[in-house]
Amino acid sequence: MTVIPHRGGLIIIASFVLALVLTSLPLPEWIRPFRPAWCSLVLIYWCIAAPQRVGVGVGWFVGLLVDVMTNTLLGQHAMELAITAFIAVKLHQRIRLFPLWQQAFGVLLLLLLEEVLSTIVMGAIHRPASALSYWASPFIGMLLWPWIYIILRDLRRRFKVS
Amino acid sequence: MAAAVLVSLLMMVVDHRENHLQSLRSALSVIVAPLQQIASLPASSGEWLSETLSSRQTLQEENRALRKLNLKLKGRQQKLAALEAENMRLRELLDSSLKIGDQILIAELIAIDLDPYKQQVVINRGDNSGVFEGQAVLDANAVLGQVIRVDPFSSTVLMITDPSHALPVEVNRNGLRTIAMGTGRINELELPHLPNNSDIQVGDLLVTSGLGGHFPPGYPVAEITQVVNKPGQPFAHVLAKPSANLERAHEVLLVRTLTADPPAPSTEERTP
Numbered sequence: 067m068t069v070i071p072h073r074g075g076l077i078i079i080a081s082f083v084l085a086l087v088l089t090s091l092p093l094p095e096w097i098r099p100f101r102p103a104w105c106s107l108v109l110i111y112w113c114i115a116a117p118q119r120v121g122v123g124v125g126w127f128v129g130l131l132v133d134v135m136t137n138t139l140l141g142q143h144a145m146e147l148a149i150t151a152f153i154a155v156k157l158h159q160r161i162r163l164f165p166l167w168q169q170a171f172g173v174l175l176l177l178l179l180e181e182v183l184s185t186i187v188m189g190a191i192h193r194p195a196s197a198l199s200y201w202a203s204p205f206i207g208m209l210l211w212p213w214i215y216i217i218l219r220d221l222r223r224r225f226k227v228s
Numbered sequence: 229m230a231a232a233v234l235v236s237l238l239m240m241v242v243d244h245r246e247n248h249l250q251s252l253r254s255a256l257s258v259i260v261a262p263l264q265q266i267a268s269l270p271a272s273s274g275e276w277l278s279e280t281l282s283s284r285q286t287l288q289e290e291n292r293a294l295r296k297l298n299l300k301l302k303g304r305q306q307k308l309a310a311l312e313a314e315n316m317r318l319r320e321l322l323d324s325s326l327k328i329g330d331q332i333l334i335a336e337l338i339a340i341d342l343d344p345y346k347q348q349v350v351i352n353r354g355d356n357s358g359v360f361e362g363q364a365v366l367d368a369n370a371v372l373g374q375v376i377r378v379d380p381f382s383s384t385v386l387m388i389t390d391p392s393h394a395l396p397v398e399v400n401r402n403g404l405r406t407i408a409m410g411t412g413r414i415n416e417l418e419l420p421h422l423p424n425n426s427d428i429q430v431g432d433l434l435v436t437s438g439l440g441g442h443f444p445p446g447y448p449v450a451e452i453t454q455v456v457n458k459p460g461q462p463f464a465h466v467l468a469k470p471s472a473n474l475e476r477a478h479e480v481l482l483v484r485t486l487t488a489d490p491p492a493p494s495t496e497e498r499t500p
Contacts, residue, residue, distance in 0.1 A: 086260075086263050087263050087266050087267045090263070090264060090267045090342070091267045092267070092268065092270075092271050095414065095475060122229045122232050123232070125232075126232040126235075126236070129236075130256060131256060131259065131260055134253055134256040134257050134259075134260050135260045135263065135264065135342075136342045136343040137342045137343055137346065137348055137350075137377075137384055138343045138346075139240050139243050139244060140239050140240065140243040140249050140252065140253060141235070141236035141237065141238075141239030141240040141243065142236070142240060144232070144235075144236045144239070145232070145233055145236035145237065145240070148229065148232035148233060148236065149233065152229040152232075187240065188345060191240075193345055193346075193391070193392075
């Protein structure tokens with residue numbers, strides 16, 4: 067058995083950097099609730115495609131960066147993304163075989179779980195509940211999933227990320 | 229996984245209860261700062277483009293308008309200087325504490341969106357420019373908020389409309405003192421502590437009262453938009469609209485009041 071060296075770490079890092087930038091890209095007020103959770107989407111992809119490289123640890127660290135970037139409670143997004151990564155890695159073999167639209171439903175469930183967790187945390191620190199429109203964000207994420215999946219898959223094949 | 233969740237929970241508790249994680253946040257903000265710069269690029273480059281590509285005529289017109297405005301403001305400034313001197317003399321007569329004046333630092337907003345549930349903005353001045361926690365932030369019209377966190381090269385401003393923000397104000401017309409609370413909506417403040425019979429009307433201007441020691445007194449804050457007296461309720465339902473352009477502000481002023489006594493260290497935050 068030969069050990070396959072890891073390749074394409076830069077691509078993974080670059081995709082997370084882009085996701086972080088998109089997370090804080092300024093948008094007009096009315097469109098802000100519809101911003102998808104870019105970091106979660108990218109994280110889910112890498113957890114499915116390269117579970118040996120990206121997992122709970124990476125998810126937790128990226129979440130921490132999101133917390134610092136968006137100035138939320140330190141650990142809030144870290145917890146959400148760690149849990150997402152855990153579930154995605156656990157189920158990666160199954161999710162990989164799903165057709166794209168079915169994958170998108172799985173992603174929707176994960177994104178909704180994140181939203182629920184963040185609502186619980188907000189409630190625990192006595193922040194007012196978010197507006198109903200913010201629950202649209204997981205659905206936007208679901209609609210975007212096929213494109214994100216295809217783009218990242220092509221990138222992964224092109225640069226042979228393993 | 230369990231470890232990650234436990235550590236996150238612990239961090240959240242520590243971060244919420246006390247401020248021990250400030251150093252970790254600052255360290256991570258070093259990684260995040262370049263990303264924030266990149267995120268603000270589209271907005272800032274768009275502005276640069278529109279400035280560079282605007283025609284000569286537009287620039288000349290703008291220049292003329294600004295010159296006119298400058299003249300007008302200078303005229304008002306002359307009067308202000310005289311009034312300030314008079315105020316000083318009167319205060320000296322009264323033997324009251326002297327207000328020497330306000331020191332103003334101009335900062336620019338970094339165009340990035342933060343957590344949508346909080347009304348916060350990031351500005352491009354930090355520790356290196358002498359910004360301090362609790363410093364009042366204004367825009368060209370009125371009070372915008374206060375600094376809540378200072379990083380080496382940037383700082384975070386909590387806007388007056390954030391639900392955790394409360395601002396001591398008074399009605400400019402009659403000096404009625406009260407507290408203006410944020411509602412979480414960008415164009416609305418709430419005045420929850422006014423009894424039904426208090427003298428307040430739609431259109432009244434609210435100015436900072438200076439109580440609490442954070443905000444310098446006398447800066448405009450908001451205009452009353454709605455007063456509803458319900459006979460069954462002990463307090464009137466009063467709403468106000470901030471005079472500052474909270475959504476569109478681009479440059480802000482950081483104010484430091486120069487007084488003999490140091491500012492009070494406590495922050496005016498509503499306890500949950």
